[in-house]
Amino acid sequence: MAVLFGMIFAASPARAEAPATYFQRVANELVAASRTNSPQAFASVIRRHADVPYIGIASLGTYARGLASTDRQSYFSGMVNFISRYAAQQSPKYPVASAVAVSQTTEDKNGVYVDSRITLKSGDTYDVRWWLVRNGANFRVRDAQVAGFWMSPFLKTLFENYIEENGGNPKALVVALNR
Numbered sequence: 810m811a812v813l814f815g816m817i818f819a820a821s822p823a824r825a826e827a828p829a830t831y832f833q834r835v836a837n838e839l840v841a842a843s844r845t846n847s848p849q850a851f852a853s854v855i856r857r858h859a860d861v862p863y864i865g866i867a868s869l870g871t872y873a874r875g876l877a878s879t880d881r882q883s884y885f886s887g888m889v890n891f892i893s894r895y896a897a898q899q900s901p902k903y904p905v906a907s908a909v910a911v912s913q914t915t916e917d918k919n920g921v922y923v924d925s926r927i928t929l930k931s932g933d934t935y936d937v938r939w940w941l942v943r944n945g946a947n948f949r950v951r952d953a954q955v956a957g958f959w960m961s962p963f964l965k966t967l968f969e970n971y972i973e974e975n976g977g978n979p980k981a982l983v984v985a986l987n988r
Contacts, residue, residue, distance in 0.1 A: 828941050829910040831948050832923040836908035843900040852893035860949040861885045868964045869979060872972045876979040884979070887986025892964075904930040916943070920951060 826834075835858050842850035855861070865885045866873045876884060906928045914922045920942035927935045938954040952961045968982055975981035 827913075828916065828921045828948060829913045829923050832910045832913075832925065832939055832941070832950075833908075835950070836910070836925065840905050840908055843896070843905050846897050846900050848890070848893040848897040851896040852889055855889050855893060858950065859889070860944075860951065861889060863949070863951070864888070864961065864964070867961060868968045869972070869982075870965050870969045872969060872977070872979045872982075875977070876983075880980060880983050883987060884983045887983060891986050906930045921948075 835854070838854045838858070839851075842854050862881075862885060865881075865888050866876075868888070869876060908925055908927050910923050910925050912924045920940055923939045923941060925937050925939060927937055929935075935955060940951040940953070941948040942951045943949075952959050954960070971985065972979055972982050975985075
């Protein structure tokens with residue numbers, strides 16, 4: 810479930826609040842969504858809190874310039890649905906009891922890191938580091954690190970491989986994500 814949280818949290822807006830406070834609010838929403846096993850519940854949290862355009866473009870890697878501007882909204886919507894379906898599918902395997910912010914670094918021009926502890930109902934725990942960046946008075950969760958691995962590169966590899974296997978055309982990914 811920590812990996813799942815990492816993928817979902819890889820970006821989000823907030824009110825003018827402390828980074829750890831913001832993280833805790835969003836974590837509570839994700840835990841609630843995980844208890845429903847509903848793709849719609851996860852999608853709602855993602856749409857409310859994820860920097861979908863940043864994650865989406867970064868996940869295309871070298872293929873980003875090949876995504877037609879007319880396909881962007883469809884791509885972003887499909888990406889949210891893909892992540893939401895995956896989250897709903899995985900959440901019963903990793904039932905989360907709590908997600909708690911435990912510390913944060915000092916904010917600088919590159920953002921701030923919030924460290925958290927995810928506790929499963931089994932008692933197992935995972936430490937997850939969230940990278941928050943400022944967007945005006947708000948924050949966005951840019952990425953999450955689980956077991957030493959940042960989550961964004963996993964999505965990037967998955968999407969780039971799919972595009973490569975389908976003739977190098979990002980439109981193939983857009984179509985697949987919206988099935």
